[in-house]
Amino acid sequence: MTEWWRGATIYQIYPRSFQDNNGDGIGDLAGITSRLDHVAGLGVDAIWLSPIFTSPMKDMGYDVSNYTEIDPLFGTLAEFDTLIARAHELGLKVVVDQVLSHTSDKHEWFAESRASRDNPKSDWYVWAEPNPDGTPPNNWPSVFGGAAWEWEPRRRQYYLHNFLIEQPDLNMHCADVQDEILRGMRFWLERGVDGFRLDTVNYYFHDTELRDNPAAPADVVAEQVDTYGMQAHIYSKNRPENIAFLMRMRVLTDEFDARMMVGEVGDGGQTAIDIMGEYTRGTDRLHMCYSFEMLSPDFTAKHFRKTIEGFQKGAPDGWPSWSFSNHDVRRHVSRWLEHCEDADALAKQSVAMLMSFEGTIGIYQGEELGLPETELEYSELTDPPGLRFWPENKGRDGCRTPMVWNAESEHGGFSSAKPWLPVKTPQQSRAVDAQERSNDSVLHAYRETIAFRKASEAMLRGTTQFIDLPEPLLAFHRVGTSQTLTCVFNLSAEPQTLAVDPAARLVGPHNALLETDILNLGPNGFAYLDAGRAEGVSLKTAK
CATH class of the missing domain: 3.20.20.80 (Glycosidases)
Known part of the structure; x- marks a missing residue:
């Protein structure tokens, strides 16, 4: 495949x-x-x-x-x-x-690049001239703290490291x-x-x-x-x-x-x-x-x-x-x-x-x-x-x-x-x-x-259509060619209740209780629903 x-x-x-x-x-x-x-x-x-x-x-x-x-x-x-x-x-x-x-700064490419300005790998990393006062060429910071530039005395230039000083950036323009x-x-x-x-x-x-x-x-x-x-x-x-x-x-x-x-x-x-x-x-x-x-x-x-x-x-x-x-x-x-x-x-x-x-x-x-x-x-x-x-x-x-x-x-x-x-x-x-x-x-x-x-065509390849429900409820249809599943999740520790159409049935793993046309979702409850039709299961907050 x-x-x-x-x-x-x-x-x-x-x-x-x-x-x-x-x-x-x-x-x-x-x-x-x-x-x-x-x-x-x-x-x-x-x-x-x-x-x-x-x-x-x-x-x-x-x-x-x-x-x-x-x-x-x-x-x-x-x-x-x-x-x-x-x-x-x-x-x-x-x-x-x-x-x-x-x-790594221990890579043989960097060892060669840092040695001089005129070696075969001199432009394999990102090198830059210092400002007139010796400071780095710009304001870029490192993800791991401090400036993203480190001074190399052999070249009298800075090299770029977006992460650790020991992680010099390659020059992909080369x-x-x-x-x-x-x-x-x-x-x-x-x-x-x-x-x-x-x-x-x-x-x-x-x-x-x-x-x-x-x-x-x-x-x-x-x-x-x-x-x-x-x-x-x-x-x-x-x-x-x-x-x-x-x-x-x-x-x-x-x-x-x-x-x-x-x-x-x-x-x-x-x-x-x-x-x-x-x-x-x-x-x-x-x-x-x-x-x-x-x-x-x-x-x-x-x-x-x-x-x-x-x-x-x-x-x-x-x-x-x-x-x-x-x-x-x-x-x-x-x-x-x-x-x-x-x-x-x-x-x-x-x-x-x-x-x-x-x-x-x-x-x-x-x-x-x-x-x-x-x-x-x-x-x-x-x-x-x-x-x-x-x-x-x-x-x-x-x-x-x-x-x-x-x-x-x-x-x-x-x-x-x-x-x-x-x-x-x-x-x-x-x-x-x-x-x-x-x-x-x-x-x-x-x-x-x-x-x-893995057993559901709708889950593996189906499209997603979201359903408008208030927080803390997340719900959507997964629409496949032969099946539509309706997925609903209670993203809270408080029980939630939804009204569903009577054709709905629970399928697959769930943490919910379905009573005719009422879906009860406990704390962090969830359910997959199937009504056997292309438009999926209708959901709305219960009164």
Whole structure:
């Protein structure tokens, strides 16, 4: 199936934290391979591996020093080949991370580029002259704090780093850089990977005039913890030149059968939705994109509807990817906890809602267990933003703690050694083996809901038509060629009641009670309804 990714469910694996097989406290490829039965048993279609390439690990692999080698911390190329083979045996596609906007400062390309102004790779990175007083060339900030410019005394110039000082930005305006990036991607395509997740895909190009970014709107600035969000980043990213390079990438992937690319849009608000639409429009750009809109603290019907309708409007022929958690944000069960009385009810409602969205679905490891965010002490942190901005920003370590497999085993069965991040009691109590023994567990709810989605043509490929209901109710029809399902969710801890037409019947997983023409939704209740007709089930608030 050449477009296997349409409607698919992709399970993200954070390799450092999935399974440690060699006893060093850090997850590895052999460990992932040993646990693929669990992933396949969920009913998902693919796995996405966060970076496994050679790296000094200043940003946990998102600082790549060799694009075509496996870091020894995770294993070998042979073990990667074994992982792909086993995944394919189980019917799982394999998607790998590509961090292309920047490299590690330990990459041989940067070592050469920084050495002088006249070497063959002198223009492979973004270099700029200082201002007359020695200050950086413009006002661009780094995502991780401070200026996005670092002085290199050998060249007597600044280099751009949108992230850590140790992550210099590649100069994508250089044709040789683009060609080399594409060669690296071809290496993995020929090795059998089924797709790429493209990190910070809207950061590839910068304004060659190095113009200052303007300030963000005053209401946005007032909400920021750090300085990065105080600017509108119209010159340091989101550049129009990006489109032509995305087209080159698409030409490459189209040489191979059934491959795909999903881009991470590092931005917020309507800007992110607009970029998602722009990058996926037509058939010659990315196959799909995701932004951080669904990864936010906002848990209202208005927000979810606005996000989905924004994409529909901006890219009517594009394809979105939606997820609620990943390795960069606080886990959604903790992020939205104020909107529920019971974390399990929230976890079950979340998967029911996510699986009903039009597009491709992403699940982050541990979501299927309803894992909450791990609360860490400062002394336990490894993540640069947390170390720098604690306690207002606690970093990303809390969502990256190890997967828990056994409730009674030390370190949750993740490793025989002390893990790189601790396994704590609230997480270990939700281990896989404990949830296997409970028919009412979050794990079983995930399996049931994923199976329901896969069996429903309306869910996989149907269009979305929203229904006007007041907060906290989110409702819409998923309209397929042979079925229309009506999906309704109570996004609150207070019971809600709706009047429905008598032809309606409950189908699939639900947390609701249907009594003739009244639908009762308990706290975080949800339901899929079918009336056996194209227009779906009519809903209105009960008097």
